Amino acid sequence: MNSIIQFTSRLIRGQSTSTDVHKFNGGVHPPGYKDDSTTRPIGTLAIPEKLILPLRQHVGYIPKIKVHVSDHVLKGQMLAEAEGSVSAAIHAPTSGTVTAISKEVIPHPSGLPDMCITLTPDGKDTWATLQPVDWRNTAKKDLVASLRLSGIVGLGGATFPTHIKVRADGKSHVHTLVINAAECEPYITCDDMLMRERADEIVKGIEIVQYLLGAENCVIGIEDNKPEATIAMSEACKSLANVSVKAVPTLYPSGDARRLIHLLLGTEIPHDKRSTDVGVQVFNVATVLAIYRYFAFGEPAVNRIVTMTGSVNSPQNFEVLFGTPLQSLITAAGGAKADTTHFIMGGPMMGFDLPTIDVPITKAANCIIAATPDLFAPPPPAMPCIRCARCADACPVNLQPQELYWFAKSDNFEKARDYNLFDCIECGCCTYVCPSNIPLVQYYRYAKSEIIAADKAKEAADLARERNEFRLARIEREKLERAQKHAERAASAKTDEPKTEGEKPANTMAADDAKKAAIAAAVERAKALKLAVAHAEGQINNSQEETKATPAEAQSHTNESAMAEQAKVEQAVTEQAKKDKQALIAAAIERAKAQKLAAAQAGVAPKNIENISATVQAEISEIDAIREKVKQTVDAKNSD
Amino acid sequence: MLTALYIMLGLALLLGVVLGISALLFKVEGDPLVARIDAILPQTQCGQCGYPGCKPYATAIAKGEADINQCPPGGDAGAHALADLMGVEYKPLNAEHGAPKPKSVAFIDENTCIGCTLCIQACPVDAILGAAKHMHTIIASECTGCELCLAPCPVDCITMQPITETPDNWKWKYPIIPIKALPSTGSNAPL
Numbered sequence: 004m005n006s007i008i009q010f011t012s013r014l015i016r017g018q019s020t021s022t023d024v025h026k027f028n029g030g031v032h033p034p035g036y037k038d039d040s041t042t043r044p045i046g047t048l049a050i051p052e053k054l055i056l057p058l059r060q061h062v063g064y065i066p067k068i069k070v071h072v073s074d075h076v077l078k079g080q081m082l083a084e085a086e087g088s089v090s091a092a093i094h095a096p097t098s099g100t101v102t103a104i105s106k107e108v109i110p111h112p113s114g115l116p117d118m119c120i121t122l123t124p125d126g127k128d129t130w131a132t133l134q135p136v137d138w139r140n141t142a143k144k145d146l147v148a149s150l151r152l153s154g155i156v157g158l159g160g161a162t163f164p165t166h167i168k169v170r171a172d173g174k175s176h177v178h179t180l181v182i183n184a185a186e187c188e189p190y191i192t193c194d195d196m197l198m199r200e201r202a203d204e205i206v207k208g209i210e211i212v213q214y215l216l217g218a219e220n221c222v223i224g225i226e227d228n229k230p231e232a233t234i235a236m237s238e239a240c241k242s243l244a245n246v247s248v249k250a251v252p253t254l255y256p257s258g259d260a261r262r263l264i265h266l267l268l269g270t271e272i273p274h275d276k277r278s279t280d281v282g283v284q285v286f287n288v289a290t291v292l293a294i295y296r297y298f299a300f301g302e303p304a305v306n307r308i309v310t311m312t313g314s315v316n317s318p319q320n321f322e323v324l325f326g327t328p329l330q331s332l333i334t335a336a337g338g339a340k341a342d343t344t345h346f347i348m349g350g351p352m353m354g355f356d357l358p359t360i361d362v363p364i365t366k367a368a369n370c371i372i373a374a375t376p377d378l379f380a381p382p383p384p385a386m387p388c389i390r391c392a393r394c395a396d397a398c399p400v401n402l403q404p405q406e407l408y409w410f411a412k413s414d415n416f417e418k419a420r421d422y423n424l425f426d427c428i429e430c431g432c433c434t435y436v437c438p439s440n441i442p443l444v445q446y447y448r449y450a451k452s453e454i455i456a457a458d459k460a461k462e463a464a465d466l467a468r469e470r471n472e473f474r475l476a477r478i479e480r481e482k483l484e485r486a487q488k489h490a491e492r493a494a495s496a497k498t499d500e501p502k503t504e505g506e507k508p509a510n511t512m513a514a515d516d517a518k519k520a521a522i523a524a525a526v527e528r529a530k531a532l533k534l535a536v537a538h539a540e541g542q543i544n545n546s547q548e549e550t551k552a553t554p555a556e557a558q559s560h561t562n563e564s565a566m567a568e569q570a571k572v573e574q575a576v577t578e579q580a581k582k583d584k585q586a587l588i589a590a591a592i593e594r595a596k597a598q599k600l601a602a603a604q605a606g607v608a609p610k611n612i613e614n615i616s617a618t619v620q621a622e623i624s625e626i627d628a629i630r631e632k633v634k635q636t637v638d639a640k641n642s643d
Numbered sequence: 644m645l646t647a648l649y650i651m652l653g654l655a656l657l658l659g660v661v662l663g664i665s666a667l668l669f670k671v672e673g674d675p676l677v678a679r680i681d682a683i684l685p686q687t688q689c690g691q692c693g694y695p696g697c698k699p700y701a702t703a704i705a706k707g708e709a710d711i712n713q714c715p716p717g718g719d720a721g722a723h724a725l726a727d728l729m730g731v732e733y734k735p736l737n738a739e740h741g742a743p744k745p746k747s748v749a750f751i752d753e754n755t756c757i758g759c760t761l762c763i764q765a766c767p768v769d770a771i772l773g774a775a776k777h778m779h780t781i782i783a784s785e786c787t788g789c790e791l792c793l794a795p796c797p798v799d800c801i802t803m804q805p806i807t808e809t810p811d812n813w814k815w816k817y818p819i820i821p822i823k824a825l826p827s828t829g830s831n832a833p834l
Contacts, residue, residue, distance in 0.1 A: 059810060113813035448815035456814055460685075467686035467787045470768040471696060 023249070025269040027262050029399040030254040031432045033189050033352065035228060040192045040310050040318040045200055047322050048335050050097050054122040054326030055363040056082065057109040061156040062163050063089030068120065074101045077131035079303050082120050085151055091164040091366075092154040095131075096305040096324035099124035110348050110365055114358030122326065133301030138211055143171070146215060146298075153297045154304040159183060159194075159258070159287035160349060162367045165294065168284060169215040177284045180218040181267060182209060184225045184232065184288040185251060185258035188350030191370040193308040194288050196320040198225070198232035202239035205288055208295030209246060216284055221246040222267045223288075228253045255352065256430040260285040262399055274400075274426045309364055311336040313372035314343045326363045332371060333360075339373045347372040351379065352431040386439035394433035394443060400426050404433040408443050411450035416457070419450050427451075522619055528598070529626045532633065535594050588640045595633050676705045683724045687716040688767035689789035691741045696767060710734065715741040716788075747803040748786040749793070753778050755800035762792035762801060 058065045066083035070076060076095040083093040103121035108114065136149055150166040157163045182205075186194040198205060209221055223240070225233045227250040240246040251257050251266045261272050264283050272278055278285060289308060296302045305324060309332065312318035316337030323332060329346065333339050347354045348368055356374075364371075372378075394404035402423060410419035424447060433443045680701035687697070692713035694700040703709035704725065711725040712734040719736065726733040736743065751762075751771075758776040763769075770786045773779030792801050806812070 109810065111810045111813075112815070113808070113810050115808060115810050115813060117810050442818045445815065445818035449817050452814035456812070459812075463787075464684075464686040466785065467688065467768050468681070468697070470770070470785065471686070471688050471698075474767065474769050475696075 024251050024266050026252075027257075027265045027399055028401055029397045029432060030256065030262075031397055031435050032253070033255055033435060035253075036190050036312070037192050037195070037228065040190070040312040040320055041195060043317065043319040045196050045308060045320045045322055046335065048324070048327060048331055050124045050126060050128060050324070051327050051331040052123070053102070053328070054096055054099075054124065054324060055107050055328065056093055056096070056120045056122065056326040057107070057363065057365055058083055058093065058118045058120070059109060059111070060093065060162065060325070060366040061091040062161065063087065063091070065118070066090055066093055068104060070101050070104075070120070072101055072104055075099070075125075076101060076122070077129050079131045079133060079301075079305060081152065081154075081303070082122075085154075085164070089164055089167060091156050091162075091166075092152055092303070093120070093325075094154050094303040094305055095122060096326055097122070097124045098127050098129040108359055108362055110357055110362040110368065112355040119363075135301045136298045138214065138298045143215060147171075150294070150297070152303070153293075155290065155293045155297060156304070156366050157287055158289035158293065158307055158366065158369070160353075160367055160369050165286075165290055168286070169212065171217075175279045176282060177216045177218045177279055178220060178282040179268065179284075180209070180213050180216055180221040181260075181264055181283055181285045182221065182223040182288055182291060183258060183260065183263055183285050184223055184229075184236070185263055186229070187226055187253070187255045187258035188352050188354075188370075189255075190312050190372050191310050191350050192312075193310045193320050193369050195229045195232050196310075197289055197292065197308050198229070199235050201292060202232075202235040204295050205236070205292050206239040206243065206246070207299070208291035208293075209240070210243070211294055211298055212286055212291055213245075218284065219245055223248045224251050224257075224263050224267050225249070226251055226253045226257060256399055256428070256432065259399065259428055259430065261428075274423060304366065307364075307366065307368070309368055310370040311373075312370065313347070313378060314340040314375045315373045316340065323364045323368075325365060329357070329360055329362055329364065329371065332364060333373070340375065342375045342377070343373045344376060345374050347374050347379070352435070353429060382442065383440045385441045388439055388441060391438060393436045393438065397432040397436045399430060399432060400428060402427060404443055404447075407450070408441065408446055411446040414453070416450055416454050420454060424450055424454070522622075525619070525623060525626065529622065529629070532598055532626065532629050535591065535598060535633070538591065588637075592637050592640070595637050598630075598633075674702075674705055677701045679728060680704050680725065683717070683721060683728060684714060685716045685721065685787075687787040687789045689716060689787070689791060691715050693740065704729065710737065712737045713740045715743045716746075718743045745805045747788045747805045748783045749781045749788070749790070749801050750804045751779050751781055752800040752802070753780065755798050757798055757800075759797060761795040761797065765791045765795045767791060 058068070064085075064087035067086045068083045070082050075098075076082065077098045078095055080095045081092050082095055082101070085092045099122050101120060102123045103119075105119065105121065106116040107119040107121070109117045109119065111117070136146065138146055141149075147166055147170050150169065151164075153166070155165040157165060157168075184194050184198060186192070209223075212218075213221055221243075223236055223246065225236065225248065227233070233248060233250050237248045240248065249267055251263070256262055257266055260278060263285065264278055264281075265271055268283065270281050270283065272281055272283075293304055293307075297304075306322055307325070308320050309323045310318075310320050311332050315333060316339075319336055321332060321335055333346075346357045346360065348357050348371055349355065350370060351372065354370070354372070357371075388405060388408065390405060392405060394408075395402075398404050406422050407419055407424055407427070410416070410422065411424075427444075427447050429444050429447060431444050434441070434445075437443060677698070678701075681698055684697040684701055690696065692700040692709065694703055694709065700709060700714065704711060711729060711731060712722050713736075714721055714725075715736060717725075722736055723733055749771075756773075756778050758773060758778060760773065760775050760779070762779060763771045763773055767789060768785060768787055770782045771779055771792065772782060788803065790803060793799075793803070
């Protein structure tokens, strides 16, 4: 009876074969094409002629460059150090010379150039002094700090700095470590080959990560299309009691962290929580191996396994140094076939077309596919949405892709956000099943980047508003402070004045008065002089301008008679002006003479000229200078 | 009849008192409309609208003194948002106040700068760093691109540099489905 119930419930759940894995909603079954690249073992590449290392190889802040052009560096030497909390270091993949620090095209969907360090290998491949860490006898805090220097990031493709993931946040306790070896995307086999060939090292890495996280259990999730890898991993972790290998049904996207946790543990993580909130942490299988090699041998992140497949003569997995030009990899795989049109980085579902062939292999590059029109037919033209909701059935995140599509298409971003657009993992299942061939994921990416840009702009505007308000408040405050200071000074001056005057003896007061009178007289004279000079000069200038202007005006006339007439009139005017000028000059001379006389008379008055203060003396000398100038002008006019 | 009147009168008095108290208790400081308009404005503080900043312009709009189409940095989207908020008809940007430009940041040519501090005094968001007779520099992340520092510079050492696209600020484009012209099949081809 019991068995019948179990059987029927399995039938209902659609799980007639797998025993203890759960199932997530949706997902698709794209053809795998994985056998192409698993027939050959992992190959190695010769050291290329140059390595281009982009600074942007991980999620987070750009690391800070530690080397200069023409520096000689050793393999494993740090070239750029992690800056800020979420960042990762970059190391020299081989020994050689730094030949450039410049902008180069990076493997990014934008196809834009970004800062890169170019290294020309010396061919010796000399390691720097490596410092293995005895992790069993080292404090966890020191291990995490050390991992920060390793440059290791998530090698599944997300490239999240690993040291952040093992850092204890003090809030949640991780009880289960999930090793992501599902590798659900078509074509990609780098994790598969890694498990087949290096299962022992992976298991040692699992031990370290378990220790770091304090996780009692570990589950390795492998899709059931990789039986060799499953066997190899089961063999390797036989000795460990708490580590189990589970085969999960082949269903894209089982390799997504949340989907895999659901498959293996049956736990669904709320969309606004992290996996660590439910006590689970996920690591990619290649990341675990990198951690082992770092602690056991001191090797930082300098290489990774890359699947080179698609339309190449011998598809294969290679251990590639970071920064290796894509061309070297293609050559190693027997060259691209003639009908290759472009190259895809990542899988066919989530990857992107590389902008050029001159891009380097980075930490994110798990797979490069040479694409041909046969393998990847250009998408047929998109037809209108027929509201079939197949996308909603296929969505592994249980979103409403058709709604999101409407909102993204009509730039209704607020609504798209309300429908949890940011929970979309861009897996491409909806696009894959859409009978109208609508590029749905492209719409979601567009909407996401528009929302992110708008949020950033809003943040900048808020900052600007805050700074502007602060500035206005500061100006207001300074004005008040100044007013207060003035008031204080005025008050203190008032209280001081009567005191000093009262104390002054009578004779000095008399002297002061005399001095003041003299100064006042001098100032008066100076003012009169200045006025006179200005007047005279102005008159002269005016008349000069007039005389200058007349010939120019006369020339502009073409009619001769008119010109002659004009000339007569002009002459009359100039004569009149001359007369006026002379009269004015005469008047000016008169005034100047009068001034001179007055000055001569006044000059005698202050006998105590030596006692006058420096400023007054300066004023007097200025007046003298003006007098001199007037005299010269007058003389010049007289001689005319 | 009378009872009904009293009840209504009593109710009216009671509600009046409640409303009066709540008006005092829940008094809103400032004009919420100004704040809402200010939130739409781009906070460039450029003064192209004819007001000495975004907030004065927001106040003028709220009072009905200014039109909604005087903010070139806000662009067409800003004018639409203001029209929606104010419940008025959308108007295209008034060309008198200038045309929208791509977002730029000021850049000081440090070889030419004489350290006169005039630009520092002009900057509405304190995004210029420097001191008298010392070289000045722009804090690019805080520059709003208002161009107010250009005019006072006596040596014209400030230029506006449009923000270039980098992998950091790059955006996915709206999906455009290319329309392919079918190869011409000749005049005798069946239609």
